[in-house]
Amino acid sequence: MEMMILKIIAIIILAPILGGLIAGVDRIISARMQGRKGPRLLQPFYDVLKLLGKESLRVNKVHGLYIYLSFIFMILTTVLILSGGDILLAVFSLTLSSVMFILGGYASNSPYSTIGAERELLAVMAYEPMVILAAIGLYYINNSFLSKDIINSSVPAIAYLPAIFLGFVYILTFKLRKSPFDLSTSEHGHQELVKGITTEYSGKDLAVIQVMHWYETVIAMAFVYMFIATAAPISHLYAVIVCIIIYLIEILIDNSFSRVKWKLALKSAWIVTIVLGTLNLVVLQLTM
Amino acid sequence: MKAITKSPWIMHYDASSCNGCDIEVLACLTPLYDVERFGVINTGNPKHADILLITGGVNEQNVEIVKQLYEQMAEPKVVAAIGACACTGGIFAECYNIRGGIDTVIPVDAYIPGCAVRPEALIDGVVAALGILEVKQKNMKKRK
Numbered sequence: 001m002e003m004m005i006l007k008i009i010a011i012i013i014l015a016p017i018l019g020g021l022i023a024g025v026d027r028i029i030s031a032r033m034q035g036r037k038g039p040r041l042l043q044p045f046y047d048v049l050k051l052l053g054k055e056s057l058r059v060n061k062v063h064g065l066y067i068y069l070s071f072i073f074m075i076l077t078t079v080l081i082l083s084g085g086d087i088l089l090a091v092f093s094l095t096l097s098s099v100m101f102i103l104g105g106y107a108s109n110s111p112y113s114t115i116g117a118e119r120e121l122l123a124v125m126a127y128e129p130m131v132i133l134a135a136i137g138l139y140y141i142n143n144s145f146l147s148k149d150i151i152n153s154s155v156p157a158i159a160y161l162p163a164i165f166l167g168f169v170y171i172l173t174f175k176l177r178k179s180p181f182d183l184s185t186s187e188h189g190h191q192e193l194v195k196g197i198t199t200e201y202s203g204k205d206l207a208v209i210q211v212m213h214w215y216e217t218v219i220a221m222a223f224v225y226m227f228i229a230t231a232a233p234i235s236h237l238y239a240v241i242v243c244i245i246i247y248l249i250e251i252l253i254d255n256s257f258s259r260v261k262w263k264l265a266l267k268s269a270w271i272v273t274i275v276l277g278t279l280n281l282v283v284l285q286l287t288m
Numbered sequence: 289m290k291a292i293t294k295s296p297w298i299m300h301y302d303a304s305s306c307n308g309c310d311i312e313v314l315a316c317l318t319p320l321y322d323v324e325r326f327g328v329i330n331t332g333n334p335k336h337a338d339i340l341l342i343t344g345g346v347n348e349q350n351v352e353i354v355k356q357l358y359e360q361m362a363e364p365k366v367v368a369a370i371g372a373c374a375c376t377g378g379i380f381a382e383c384y385n386i387r388g389g390i391d392t393v394i395p396v397d398a399y400i401p402g403c404a405v406r407p408e409a410l411i412d413g414v415v416a417a418l419g420i421l422e423v424k425q426k427n428m429k430k431r432k
Contacts, residue, residue, distance in 0.1 A: 027324075031322070031324060034319065035319040036319045036322040036324060036325075037322050037325050038322075038324060038325065039324050039325060039326075039327050040294075040325075040327070043294075043295065043327050046291045046294040046295040046327055047291075047295045047297075047327070049291035049295075050291040050292045050294070050295040050338070053290075053291065053292060053425060054292075054338075054362050054363065054364070055362040055363040055364075055428075056362070057335060057360075057362050191332070194332060194333045195331065195332075195333045195336060198336075199333055199335065200335060201335070202335040202336060202362040203362050206336065
């Protein structure tokens, strides 16, 4: 029991540190791709520390509250996945976190924030079916939704679910909020909606949103990890390497595509989900 | 060094400038000067910004907008007047519609002269503004 509590505390502290470092590396690599030197590795941490010291302007009482609720569900999702818990529950907890975030966007009544919230809602609609199909696929081959069972199987999940893996990588771009699917809010300055759904947040609330995104990155990478890792110790090294490669590809995509319209984002995500996701499950059904 | 001096997010507004200084502001973000090295991000959102960079002499139609942008920024915040027009009104100071300088509308913390201002001077001015920002944050904590 005590071990469990220690483990949960370690996850809550270490996950955002890892996520923040990934964000720092991301910014440096993005800058190098654009021919710039880029910020320091710890820049995302300086940003958050600065935001914590700033005044939090709130347009109404619930506006800030939603962000903290969203943050709690995001932490719950991270703990569930990384402590070997139920991934289906984690997927629903992640959705709840997104829903709170969207409600926060609507609560501000600002036109930019509202359009950002609507776009975030569309993004959730676009990626959610694939995430659930990935969870179903992982269950189908392991007969368990527990992430500790999935990473203890004898054969890597990707051997049975190559199409679902590809589909999941496609919708990862939504989850990591990278171009061409950074419709609701973008990390970059070029945004037609000021800062989209995060426009009205400042100070500590914005710091929480940043840290929440770090958790989100770790969750997304944990899903990729589960596709590769098996009971063999060496497979965990492969899983880490695959996670790094996938993230590098995401950075490359982020820097080489412009933002698409929401219709194309939604259509393409659903077509990918229907074709790759269902095809993979049907083939699995017929062969196993 | 405090975190606030390592992560200054800027917001750039053109208060009826001739666009010369605005080009120089954006030049700072290009690969040649790359101010993101120092953690500077061009946010375009007053609620996220720490430093307000304003160019131009402020005409009558800009006054309310400049005031509103300043009020929407979260404390601590600093304002830097970019270029001769923003500092004093420059060659447009005598015009019927020009207020003549940003400090006629909102308090300015750093004056960065030049017509157009050079990117080096701009970076220098922003660094000076960071010192003021740090002091303002200290004062903010004392007030609490």
